Amino acid sequence: MALVVQKYGGSSVADADGVKRVAQRIVATKKAGNDVVVVVSAMGDTTDELIDLAEQISPLPPGRELDMLLTAGERISMALLAMAIANLGHEARSFTGSQAGVITDGSHGKARIIDVTPGRIRSALDEGSICIVAGFQGVSQDSKDITTLGRGGSDTTAVALAAALNADVCEIYSDVDGIFTADPRIVPSARRIPQISFEEMLEMAACGAKILHLRCVEYARRYNMPIHVRSSFSQRVGTWVRDSIEATDTEDGEMEQAIISGVAHDRSEAKITVVGVPDKVGEAATIFQVLSDAEINLDMIVQNVSAAATGRTDISFTLPRTDGQTAMAALNKVKERIGFESLRYDDRIGKVSLIGAGMRSHPGVTARLFGAIANAGVNIEMISTSEIRISVIVDQDDIDAAVQSAHAAFDLDADQVEAVVYGGTGR
């Protein structure tokens, strides 16, 4: 008997019919002989509606109270889901994050999970019950106040619970069939990736693939918890995210042969260039200290070689577009002190990333990628690499062309129709 943790997003439980459909899927998993723990998000637009209510009351609601408000959303969906399962003749009990033992720090709106103590869940499972747990929420260790985990929080709840319960698999359900080699809206021939390693998935998530949130993948990697990303609207096998060694063992070495897993893109960044920075020791450090104090997460950073004639250099970096104004204001304040000449802001950019564990041992990858992008007539503005990733910044209007060209250059286009597999958890 396996222990399966399933997570259903808001689009899967958007209305009463959705709740009933998900309930049937859960009961089928239980009937197949598994213990089942389900993590559920708030129904459809509930969270947005609650935020709207809060905005009618206060322009800047206290974090503690906003968290208290928003957690009402999962409370509703989880109770309804438990009712729907009971209606199918199976015992189900719902638990808040606090009841499920999701212990966090006290950062309202973006709390981090410190510990998971799922004693009540374990007892309920031992009594044969299906457990429904509210995603996205926990309770702070010190103040005992209710917290929320921020974006992607329900995925993180699911993986954290799965790890604490030593589950066999964590299934993350959404309205897409898994992780694809590129966004199918840009590359219609994109293939579903059957398997991907934690490291590659981390790079994909960091580079704009929105199916799994970064924190959730980090958590899964740390606890070596396999994730099965799949659709709640079909019975198809999705994408397995797991340790690369295990994956190689279990799937005929398929992972080892694939050089490139996929092409990700991100339209959410902006680029700032600090022009004419005096090329003295510590000037760059000051710039980045100012940005750090403003709590801005930078992504790519490029510093040109300084021009000998002037003794000055340009420093460019990318950052979330939503932080653009804050960063510009913070830098302008120290213009005199640092003595740079000017600031340039460009939010008409995009990032295209090639991800694959195989590129470690294939030195030709960079050249082939740049060649493909050049062939598409696209200019590269910035470059950043890791062991298993190459990212380039291009003009916003060139993103689609760059993605398509890169996808084709690495033979990622589909050459076969997906096999449809019915039933079971895909294991």
Place this chain on the structure above:
Amino acid sequence: MALVVQKYGGSSVADADGVKRVAQRIVATKKAGNDVVVVVSAMGDTTDELIDLAEQISPLPPGRELDMLLTAGERISMALLAMAIANLGHEARSFTGSQAGVITDGSHGKARIIDVTPGRIRSALDEGSICIVAGFQGVSQDSKDITTLGRGGSDTTAVALAAALNADVCEIYSDVDGIFTADPRIVPSARRIPQISFEEMLEMAACGAKILHLRCVEYARRYNMPIHVRSSFSQRVGTWVRDSIEATDTEDGEMEQAIISGVAHDRSEAKITVVGVPDKVGEAATIFQVLSDAEINLDMIVQNVSAAATGRTDISFTLPRTDGQTAMAALNKVKERIGFESLRYDDRIGKVSLIGAGMRSHPGVTARLFGAIANAGVNIEMISTSEIRISVIVDQDDIDAAVQSAHAAFDLDADQVEAVVYGGTGR
């Protein structure tokens, strides 16, 4: 510095504007130098909407999950209210029933409060915070599951918290100005009652006055917690419900002089008559055991003297109309065993009750009441009395006439315009 517990019902916080209005009232109480604990119900129709959602999912949802669902309602209203207060520059923290220490038994949907351990509330008050507590909900002592208190639950939460915190007063806000000598929709000249004793209020509540729920008054009486019933839409003083001795002391003996407090009526009952019951020892006991096993609360019970010729008698009783079918079915099952002749069911009745502590020492009250009802041309079907109450069952169509006639006969009609008092908690 006084400690004031205030309770606001769903109609007072029906929308964002209502929440803001209530927040201003709370802040005014705080600014007047009081510690303030607020108990709040779910906004407007929220609870009904959640029940509607549950009904779309399951015809008979498990009580545990229905409680989990419904408690989302107060979670929303209390968080919004805390935000609105913060927006006015005062610190406010919201607490669920569980966080506030409202410990109940495990009867989902109608849990009883076993204990209140408001340690977190006390700490927050000591830190200068206004406390917002979810009404209607608690946590079960044994299973730690979330429970709801059933009808009138938020009032009970308020009184229980006030008692546990040793508050100076519990203010219950609704959309009416207090307790009236009769329903103003039936008797336009009805007066607001400035003060009423716990005992009289208990009888009023039991006889159909809907402003305060029976359980809440019972709780207040047990802990001698004065209640001030008033409107959240005006600054008028409302009705004080308190111990009769204190009331006499503080208000120039006004209580002692009033023979009758008011006239209550109830349209929610039905009457069942068991016809031709063999007049043997134990027959009546069997009938009431059957009804007790079906968990039906009876109100008035009348047994006729048996006719000597037949050795049979009729037994009539009233009960909540909603239990009518259950009671009829339960009795029909034992018809052969008991040997009664037939059952009659009448739901076109109403109960009119005269309540007043003064009637203890005024023997003419009963005669005057029956005279007034007779003068109105109304026939009395059943009679029941206590030390401070006389109730009669009349035809449904005669309720208004009986109420009006009784109200006039005891000089309850208003002869002056209500004084409007501004500010303060009315103390």
